[in-house]
Amino acid sequence: MIHTDTIAAIATGMNTAGIGIIRISGDDSFSVVKRVFKNSHHETLKTIESHRVYYGYIYDEEHLIDEVLLIPMKAPKSYTKEDTVEIDCHGGILVMNRILETILKNGARAAEPGEFTKRAFLNGRIDLSEAEAVIGLIESKNEYAMQNSLKHLTGKFRDCLNSCKDRILYETAYIESALDDPEHYDLTGYPERLKDQVESLIEELHKLIESHKEGQILTEGIHTVILGKPNVGKSTLLNALLGKERAIVTEIAGTTRDLLKEQVMIGGISLILIDSAGIHDTNDPVESIGVDLTRKMAEEADLILMVIDASVPLDDSDLLVFELIKDKKALILLNKNDLVSVVSPEDIKKYTDQKILKISAKEESGFEAFREYIKQEFTHGKLPYNDELYITDQRQLQLLTESVKNLQTVLQSIDNGMPEDFFTIDLTAAYDNLCRITGDLVEDDVINEIFSRFCMGK
Ligand code: GDP
Secondary structure, three states: OOOOOOEEEEOOOOOOEEEEEEEEEOOOHHHHHHHHEEEOOOOEOOOOOOOOOEEEEEEEOOEEEEEEEEEEEOOOOOOOOOOEEEEEEEEOHHHHHHHHHHHHHOOOEEOOOOHHHHHHHHOOOOOHHHHHHHHHHHHOOOHHHHHHHHHHHOOHHHHHHHHHHHHHHHHHHHHHHHHHOOOOOOOOOHHHHHHHHHHHHHHHHHHHHHHHHHHHHHHHOEEEEEEOOOOOOHHHHHHHHHOOOOOOOOOOOOOOOOOEEEEEEEOOEEEEEEEOOOOOOOOOHHHHHHHHHHHHHHHHOOEEEEEEEOOOOOOHHHHHHHHHHOOOOEEEEEEOOOOOOOOOHHHHHOOOOOEEEEOEOOOOEOHHHHHHHHHHHHHOOOOOOOOOOOOOOHHHHHHHHHHHHHHHHHHHHHHOOOOHHHHHHHHHHHHHHHHHHHOOOOOHHHHHHHHHOOOOOO
């Protein structure tokens, strides 16, 4: 155990609720609690048994503060692997603060954000990738994000990394033994064998890296921009998808000046919808700022929804949008299908080969095909509740990429017929980069940065 001082924090949200939880961890947790807790007879406890629930009261000296349940957990059977006590109290902000204050007065210090999880990591209960999964779980915005964080938290990613680490370590150890003891280890034909191993390792790590894009889409949502000239029905579409009146719909061209961002679940996937000011030539300076921004957003989007008004002929503004969606993932929604159409899918196909769906945003028709499209395009039609493990953390992604680069250098050294000790340099670098993900090899400031992303009391 590295840390021995005792920390305390309010672990539940800072709002009024049925109950609140105060968490205490460290060597003195039990003795601190003995100073402030009295049982149902208002007597101080002489001994505290682990993993039992005690009913009683918190006192600040002679002042009664709250009626509580006390849950003591002796090390190492706790979240932090230290002596820990949780106090279930009434969930008022004032009550929780008063209890925390009393505990701090009696020998604990206020915990930093994420400090409980940091201790779980430093005490070896979880590795760094699992600690990051805790943040992911807390911040999950949808079911996929939650499921994926749980997979990381239960060690699926750690197991995968550890197996790669072991394989690299075996090779480095073999080379070093052979160089030290050439009589007993033979390196003839070894580079070819190593090449096979390294290629398969690269493939494995590549799969994790590749999972990032899909993982991001599933856990964060598809960044979607709605494009089209004014009055084609972009805001109406946005409102229909959201099922509420958020964007202001008017009949005057160009009223959607600000970029609106909304999140909506379609076919089980979240779409982050960005309505735009509309792409068209304008002399209005405010609108032209919107147009430039729209171009930029379209560049960065995962998906563009281009809306066309089927009741009016195509014009230069539509052609400008066709230009913009070239080589991008885009879906054309031929809107106002409820009116007499003057634009047909065939007319559009002259300008673009993107998929076209007929809809009426006003009557909310044609949406089923739209949902199906999203499902097919982004999850290949299958529900993504599969066994796939996704990498969503940027730090992990970067380290995996570095590790692959190191392994590729090993392949180059093999191809160039370099001596074996050259291989070990890059194998070790690849190994170290994987260790940085699990936290076996990581600098203090990186650890501090990661845990500062946690909320208080976690
Ligand atoms: P935006 O400028 O592209 O955001 O267009 P709006 O959503 O503000 O719509 C412009 C006008 O077209 C409004 O009067 C809407 O009610 C109308 N509109 C939008 N979608 C449809 C549709 O599917 N059918 C019909 N008939 N009218 C629509």
